[in-house]
Amino acid sequence: NAGVTQTPKFRVLKTGQSMTLLCAQDMNHEYMYWYRQDPGMGLRLIHYSVGEGTTAKGEVPDGYNVSRLKKQNFLLGLESAAPSQTSVYFCASSATNEQFFGPGTRLTVL
Amino acid sequence: AQSVTQLDSQVPVFEEAPVELRCNYSSSVSVYLFWYVQYPNQGLQLLLKYLSGSTLVESINGFEAEFNKSQTSFHLRKPSVHISDTAEYFCAVDAGGTSYGKLTFGQGTILTVHP
Numbered sequence: 323n324a325g326v327t328q329t330p331k332f333r334v335l336k337t338g339q340s341m342t343l344l345c346a347q348d349m350n351h352e353y354m355y356w357y358r359q360d361p362g363m364g365l366r367l368i369h370y371s372v373g374e375g376t377t378a379k380g381e382v383p384d385g386y387n388v389s390r391l392k393k394q395n396f397l398l399g400l401e402s403a404a405p406s407q408t409s410v411y412f413c414a415s416s417a418t419n420e421q422f423f424g425p426g427t428r429l430t431v432l
Numbered sequence: 433a434q435s436v437t438q439l440d441s442q443v444p445v446f447e448e449a450p451v452e453l454r455c456n457y458s459s460s461v462s463v464y465l466f467w468y469v470q471y472p473n474q475g476l477q478l479l480l481k482y483l484s485g486s487t488l489v490e491s492i493n494g495f496e497a498e499f500n501k502s503q504t505s506f507h508l509r510k511p512s513v514h515i516s517d518t519a520e521y522f523c524a525v526d527a528g529g530t531s532y533g534k535l536t537f538g539q540g541t542i543l544t545v546h547p
Contacts, residue, residue, distance in 0.1 A: 343547075
């Protein structure tokens with residue numbers, strides 16, 4: 323099993339550009355999450371999903387959109403990137419109370 | 433709203449010394465508590481968790497944490513650290529109920545083990 327995978331691993335954007343981060347899991351988990359990690363702030367929840375076709379806002383949803391069209395995939399979109407969105411993004415999935423994390427995507431917005 | 437406070441942002445120790453990483457949380461409901469570890473340039477891995485039962489939980493690599501409800505704490509300890517324990521450690525809380533599965537993380541503690 324690959325577990326949780328994320329693509330791409332690194333990306334540099336210019337202010338105003340858009341992009342989509344892809345998260346895939348092969349564990350048949352119902353729950354999926356997107357976090358951002360910034361120095362000294364831990365991980366903060368952006369959006370999450372409790373099942374295929376459902377999404378909900380987390381702690382810091384502004385500037386991001388998500389979609390869960392298939393159970394195994396959870397997409398995070400930035401419509402108009404801003405320097406404040408420079409961060410490391412982690413996806414996670416869970417069936418119960420243990421979350422499994424992907425390796426992360428390092429995004430820089432210039 | 434829940435909050436998790438990790439009282440030390442950095443903890444330097446020498447190899448084979450004991451270590452304690454402190455975590456306090458605020459919640460008025462029953463909680464699940466977790467410690468995750470992040471090695472450089474990697475994602476987070478679950479180290480140990482408290483769901484119910486014994487308040488002392490252990491990991492396979494010698495860490496342990498004790499749930500103290502009266503002090504709302506979940507401190508992580510290891511009696512003798514190794515160089516390979518150098519990593520960032522995150523405490524997290526899941527309040528359950530309608531927020532089932534959603535974690536609130538602390539700010540992280542960087543543990544550096546020196547030879």
